[in-house]
Amino acid sequence: PARAPRGSHASPKMAEDNSARLQAMQDAVNDAGNDVRALKAQKAEKATIDAAIEKLKQLKIDLDVEVKKAMAAGDEKAKEKENFRSKMGGALEQRLFYIPSFKIYGGVAGFYDYGPPGCAVKSNLQSFWRQHFVLNEQMLEVECPAVTPEVVLQASGHVDRFTDLMVNDVVTKDCFRADHLVEENLERMMADPMLAPERRRELEDMLARLEEFTPEEMGAAIVSLGIKAPETKNDLTAPYPFNLMFPTQIGPSGQQKGFMRPETAQGIFVNFRDLLYYNGGKLPFAAAQVGQSFRNEIAPRQGLLRVREFTQAEIEHFVHPEHKEHPRFGEVKDVELSLFSRDAQLATVKRPFPMSAGDAVAKGIIANETLAYFIARTQLFLLKIGIDPARLRFRQHLQHEMAHYAEDCWDAEIESTYGWIECVGLADRSAYDLKAHSTKSGTELTAHERFAEPKMEEVLVVEPNKKDMGKAFKKDVKAVTDALAALCAEDALALDAKIAADGRATLATDAGEMELLPGMVKIGMETKKVSGRNFTPSVIEPSFGIGRIMYCMFEHSFYVRKDDEQKTVFRFSPVIAPIKCTIFPLLNDAGMNELSNVISRELSANGVSTKLDTTAVSVGKRYARTDELGVPFAVTVDHRSLEDDTVTVRERDSCEQVRVKTAEVLPLVTKLCAMRATWEEATAGMEKQTAAAE
DSSP, rough: OOOOOOSSSSSSHHHHHHHHHHHHHHHHHHHHHHHHHHHHTOOOHHHHHHHHHHHHHHHHHHHHHHHHHHHHHHHHHHHHHHHHHHHHHHHHTTTTSSSETTTTGTTTTEEEEHHHHHHHHHHHHHHHIIIIIIIHHHHHHHOOOOOEHHHHHHTTTHHHOOEEEEEEEETTTTTEEEHHHHHHHHHHHHHHHHHHHHHHHHHHHHHHHGGGOOOHHHHHHHHHOOOOTTTOOOOOOOOOOEOOOOOOSEEEEEEEEEEOOOOOOHHHHHHHHHHHHTTTTTEEEEEOOOOOOOOSSSSOOGGBBBOEEEEEEEEEEETTTOOOOOGGGGGGGTTTEEOOHHHHHSSSSOOOOOEEEEHHTTTTSSSOHHHHHHHHHHHHHHHHHHHGGGEEEEOOOOOOGGTTTOOOOOOOOEEEEEEEEEEEEEEEEEHHHHHHHHHHOOOOEEEEEEEEEEEEEEEEEEEEOOOHHHHHHGGGHHHHHHHHHTTOHHHHHHHHHHHHHOEEEEETTEEEEEEETTTSSEEEEEEEEEEEEEEOOOEEEEEEEEHHHHHHHHHHHHHHHTOOOOOEEEEETTTTSSSSSEESSSSSSSHHHHHHHHHHHHHEEEEEEEEEEOOOOOOOHHHHHHTTTTTTEEEEEEEOOOOSSSSEEETTTTOEEEEEEEHHHHHHHHHHTTTOOOOHHTTTTTTOOOOOOO
């Protein structure tokens, strides 16, 4: 399951430098105390002892002042973050971007409703994602059911392994996610300015490894850190795994068990054979899906960052396992990434480093071109929608954090006031998923490659004796032959050896276990001339959490006007903004209203979302209202408009205005919204309008 990655809000280097400085001051106090005791033992002159005592007192005062300063700075920073979240959250809820679901009934944790601007932002984000990935890469988009039969999720491993570690209050039985409790305690301890550098590094290492802790290691951490239940301070149970899937029943009988899907990817994997056929049998190709996923989170928190129903946008790029080059890698090889590699996370000073995608592949830091290609394309996508590049990094999974079958895994992490948040997972999953579904379903999920020249190869031959099998298995004969055909060479040869040794062997089929006897099937390896072979493709998977990306985008876009604390603004990218342009008649005048309506209809007819505001409040207040919604551009119709057919166009962040002919409004706003030009470029040479005080 996707988790919020660990990471201190402060720079590790800054924290370590501050800790070292305070430790040096503490050492000076200790040395001065030793000097006083030595002078007293030597029965030195009173004046000498008094001077040493005064020096000790002053050093203690200086240390106390610095410790209080450091603690106050930490408290102030935490308070600033809380105030920022509170102000932004108030703006989002007041303007109905999103609100808690079922609010009139008290709400249910982990569920949110999107209001009109929230729906528009989400729709625009998904639309741009489709344009950037699906259309640009000519991907095959699918839509699959959210309700998934149990057998599918047994094959994928979710039934057995899709878990988080949970602990309970031994008295109240309240549930807590174990890693969250440990993480919060570690960060609180690391905020201590007097923490020794060695102890700080020890805690940082524990924080970095928290994802890979076993239940026993997590329990040991809880005991060693003295963690209790947050509110009651009661003891906690030992950590145990809790499956995060929502179970359901399919059909009225309740006999077919299912789950609400925990990810959209499985729908793509089970349709691989049909998608390959649709694509003309050619690799590589990518399939994509955008849809709802469900995870029964133990302790939903942090708004959209940890919810129980959320939107995913996932890509499964199928590629030959021995050919992971990407034909378009040259387009992104020079994109500079902020990489937090495995080695960097385990170093003494833990910090990411800049490196181009091309160099990262050449030096073996990123496993292959295709994975690096999608990492770079993901960065370009995130920057285009308004993510601050200084607050974006790609963190590589630690070795034990990765699944055993994975070749390489990275997370796009975005910094927010909650720390570094995993928003996109990018993984080379090898051929695990297709092999797992092939084995479970008995359906071959492979591609075919044709050799340039025929080769002599040893191939597995499985030849059922149809006559003997028909007599023995009757209506179940197809299930037996299908099970034999699905066996890999190793399993088939082992089955043959068992029949030879024991005179019988059992075979698992869809019709149950069947007993095979000598003569029923011929199994062996034969040398044949082959012109091609079937193989199971590898999968490169970029997986996007739309809600998490939206929340981080909200934080990176939100600010308050310097001239007025009450004026809040969302600096949305034009491609994401819920409304692209507002139209204001300066006064509630029939002529101004009519021209405003004409402009609004023309923009809307050409795909530019608009909001017409004819209310009687001042234009400055109307600007402020639309700034709160993140509307990037505003057109104002005034007295001069009725005389010379010109209007003013305002840009949200600079508040600059230009005057243009009404016929120029559509091409100007369209160019700006498509980000084909900056405001400065698009308005160069136009008449600047002096804005009235807003």
